[in-house]
Amino acid sequence: xxxxxxxxxxxxxxxxxxxxxxxxxxxxxxxxxxxxxxxxxxxxxxxxxxxxxxxxxxxxxxxxxxxxxxxxxxxxxxxxxxxxxxxxxxxxxxxxxxxxxxxxxxxxxxxxxxxxxxxxxxxxxxxxxxxxxxxxxxxxxxxxxxxxxxxxxxxxxxxxxxxxxxxxxxxxxxxxxxxxxxxxxxxxxxxxxxxxxxxxxxxxxxxxxxx
Numbered sequence: 001x002x003x004x005x006x007x008x009x010x011x012x013x014x015x016x017x018x019x020x021x022x023x024x025x026x027x028x029x030x031x032x033x034x035x036x037x038x039x040x041x042x043x044x045x046x047x048x049x050x051x052x053x054x055x056x057x058x059x060x061x062x063x064x065x066x067x068x069x070x071x072x073x074x075x076x077x078x079x080x081x082x083x084x085x086x087x088x089x090x091x092x093x094x095x096x097x098x099x100x101x102x103x104x105x106x107x108x109x110x111x112x113x114x115x116x117x118x119x120x121x122x123x124x125x126x127x128x129x130x131x132x133x134x135x136x137x138x139x140x141x142x143x144x145x146x147x148x149x150x151x152x153x154x155x156x157x158x159x160x161x162x163x164x165x166x167x168x169x170x171x172x173x174x175x176x177x178x179x180x181x182x183x184x185x186x187x188x189x190x191x192x193x194x195x196x197x198x199x200x201x202x203x204x205x206x207x208x209x210x211x
Contacts, residue, residue, distance in 0.1 A: 101151075118182075126148060147172075
């Protein structure tokens with residue numbers, strides 16, 4: 001059975017977050033999505049807290065504001081040998097290449113309300129099918145970046161990216177990744193904060209939960 005000593009946590013915060021560019025900081029600069037504040041702390045801090053109980057090491061994939069992200073854990077920028085602006089698979093491959101454990105437990109930076117049992121259920125699925133190299137979450141739809149993946153997957157991922165492919169789900173299907181099903185009513189727990197409207201909805205959800 002996998003234990004924390006066998007797992008590295010990965011927060012994927014390396015994207016450009018184009019749909020959040022309507023938001024600006026006080027000095028007029030664009031806001032880095034992973035550093036947006038929710039409930040008094042940045043989104044990256046939420047994800048670090050969700051990963052820490054299950055992992056022995058942590059990586060944050062980010063390509064901007066590295067010193068700010070470094071306040072929450074070791075920062076790993078995309079490998080310069082890989083294509084730029086290639087989406088989350090570039091950050092994932094970079095992390096797999098630098099991972100010091102056999103398995104990587106990955107979350108996107110913009111999903112702060114993941115189910116409390118998302119990691120145990122991924123680990124349980126791996127225990128039940130130890131031949132698969134990857135396990136991802138599914139509720140009303142697929143959430144491929146909520147992912148438990150073995151470092152051996154980096155070889156096929158490297159070939160996939162070299163072929164010009166960038167979409168996550170086709171690669172996971174090619175890899176034979178297993179879906180871990182969550183009840184449809186838990187779909188909101190996997191919500192991504194992609195727009196200013198999403199951020200306001202997350203803030204309202206947090207206020208309601210605390211009231």
